[in-house]
Amino acid sequence: MFLxxxxxxxxGIGPSSSHTMGPMTAARRFLDEVAxxxxxxxAGAKVDRIGASLxxxxxxxxxxxxxxRAVILGLAGQTPQTVDPDQADGIISRIxxxxxxxxxxxxxxxxxxx
Numbered sequence: 001m002f003l004x005x006x007x008x009x010x011x012g013i014g015p016s017s018s019h020t021m022g023p024m025t026a027a028r029r030f031l032d033e034v035a036x037x038x039x040x041x042x043a044g045a046k047v048d049r050i051g052a053s054l055x056x057x058x059x060x061x062x063x064x065x066x067x068x069r070a071v072i073l074g075l076a077g078q079t080p081q082t083v084d085p086d087q088a089d090g091i092i093s094r095i096x097x098x099x100x101x102x103x104x105x106x107x108x109x110x111x112x113x114x
Contacts, residue, residue, distance in 0.1 A: 019065035027074025077103030
């Protein structure tokens with residue numbers, strides 16, 4: 001069986017892809033869960049606002065390692081495999097200015113990254 005270096009290592013946005021790939025993936029999965037019909041909420045209720053917090057080592061190193069940015073990008077519908085690093089700053093700046101996340105194929109949600 002042939003293994004590529006890409007089977008062993010994953011490339012993600014940095015400066016520490018080990019602190020960005022997991023949070024971005026988790027945020028994106030959360031986004032998909034919230035938008036789905038299985039999310040527990042009272043009948044007719046809609047999600048209007050999303051918040052996020054980091055815990056453990058991600059909380060201690062999050063800003064320096066980019067975990068906070070990764071969560072925002074994940075909530076914006078990005079994944080480690082599809083995010084364009086050249087567009088990441090623009091996406092995050094727009095969300096910070098508008099206090100609104102509008103992921104493709106999902107409704108818009110109020111979000112304050114501060």
